[in-house]
Amino acid sequence: MKTIWVLTLSLIFLSGCFETKKTVHLDGKKLLEQKCSKCHNLDLPPKTFEDEKAPPMMAVAFHVRSFIKTGDESQRVPKAIAFVKDYVVAPNVSKSFCDKESLKSYGLMPSQKGKVTQDELQAIAEYMFKHFTQKNLDEAQRIENRLNAMPKGERLALQNNCLSCHKVDKHIVGPAFKNVAMREGNTLEVLVHSIQNGSKQKYASSKGAIMPAFKKLNDGDIKTIAEWIHSLKYEK
Ligand code: HEC
Numbered sequence: 001m002k003t004i005w006v007l008t009l010s011l012i013f014l015s016g017c018f019e020t021k022k023t024v025h026l027d028g029k030k031l032l033e034q035k036c037s038k039c040h041n042l043d044l045p046p047k048t049f050e051d052e053k054a055p056p057m058m059a060v061a062f063h064v065r066s067f068i069k070t071g072d073e074s075q076r077v078p079k080a081i082a083f084v085k086d087y088v089v090a091p092n093v094s095k096s097f098c099d100k101e102s103l104k105s106y107g108l109m110p111s112q113k114g115k116v117t118q119d120e121l122q123a124i125a126e127y128m129f130k131h132f133t134q135k136n137l138d139e140a141q142r143i144e145n146r147l148n149a150m151p152k153g154e155r156l157a158l159q160n161n162c163l164s165c166h167k168v169d170k171h172i173v174g175p176a177f178k179n180v181a182m183r184e185g186n187t188l189e190v191l192v193h194s195i196q197n198g199s200k201q202k203y204a205s206s207k208g209a210i211m212p213a214f215k216k217l218n219d220g221d222i223k224t225i226a227e228w229i230h231s232l233k234y235e236k
């Protein structure tokens with residue numbers, strides 16, 4: 001009898017140990033991508049499509065947060081998290097904050113019971129209400145507006161990392177793009193050729209640094225970047 005007690009106690013003790021070891025940190029962002037992006041667009045600002053399966057996640061987060069009923073503002077996010085944890089496993093027309101029209105066009109969300117645990121949902125929902133905020137949306141839109149205001153060639157140069165080695169009017173690793181544009185013999189074709197195949201020892205200022213070949217960039221993008229660099233010749 002005594003041995004059985006000792007056994008049970010040590011089992012409880014051991015499983016207790018095991019429990020604490022099991023509480024690993026869950027990555028809400030990654031889980032959201034894995035478990036929810038099949039239907040919900042996760043971009044900020046969101047992309048919307050004609051045949052989208054569900055409202056973008058930003059809309060869901062804004063929606064849930066603002067429609068949650070609470071007398072105490074400090075409870076708004078905890079309540080919103082509780083709503084998500086419940087809704088995802090037990091969706092229901094009367095619970096949904098979606099308007100009737102949207103509900104009709106999307107259809108009710110299929111229950112994700114068995115596909116996601118409550119702990120995972122906790123991490124997902126915490127991330128949702130931290131990430132999809134008005135502040136982050138404004139910031140993302142500011143960056144997008146800045147990109148949109150740039151000439152397309154400059155935007156492509158930024159997106160393809162050219163600007164980590166080049167500035168418009170200052171030498172860093174590579175020559176200033178203005179100097180490249182002004183250099184004798186640098187026609188548009190020469191610039192396209194150098195971006196495609198790389199360049200070395202053409203500029204004394206590079207001190208042996210080389211321009212890598214960008215074989216993977218498509219011809220259209222290379223031409224657009226080269227035209228932008230070339231046009232800097234005429235800038236004051
Ligand atoms: C198979 C497609 C699908 C998947 C996967 C899916 N959803 Fe949904 N979800 C929908 C649809 C469709 C709606 C809109 C209709 C509704 O409210 O039920 C919706 C609505 C919601 C709503 C309610 C929004 C409101 O305003 O009431 C929440 C919250 C939500 N989803 C969270 C999630 C989370 C979190 C995940 C990932 C764990 C997820 N969904 C995965 C299709 C999906």
Ligand code: HEC
Binds near residue numbers: 157191199201206211
């Ligand atoms: C790792 C650093 C690095 C990156 C990234 C880089 N460059 Fe360069 N680039 C250089 C260096 C160094 C030179 C000067 C090479 C020389 O002396 O011949 C150069 C030269 C050039 C030239 C002048 C070539 C000529 O024939 O006069 C152009 C045009 C150019 N780069 C465009 C680009 C574009 C466009 C990108 C992005 C797609 C890019 N570079 C990315 C380092 C870089």
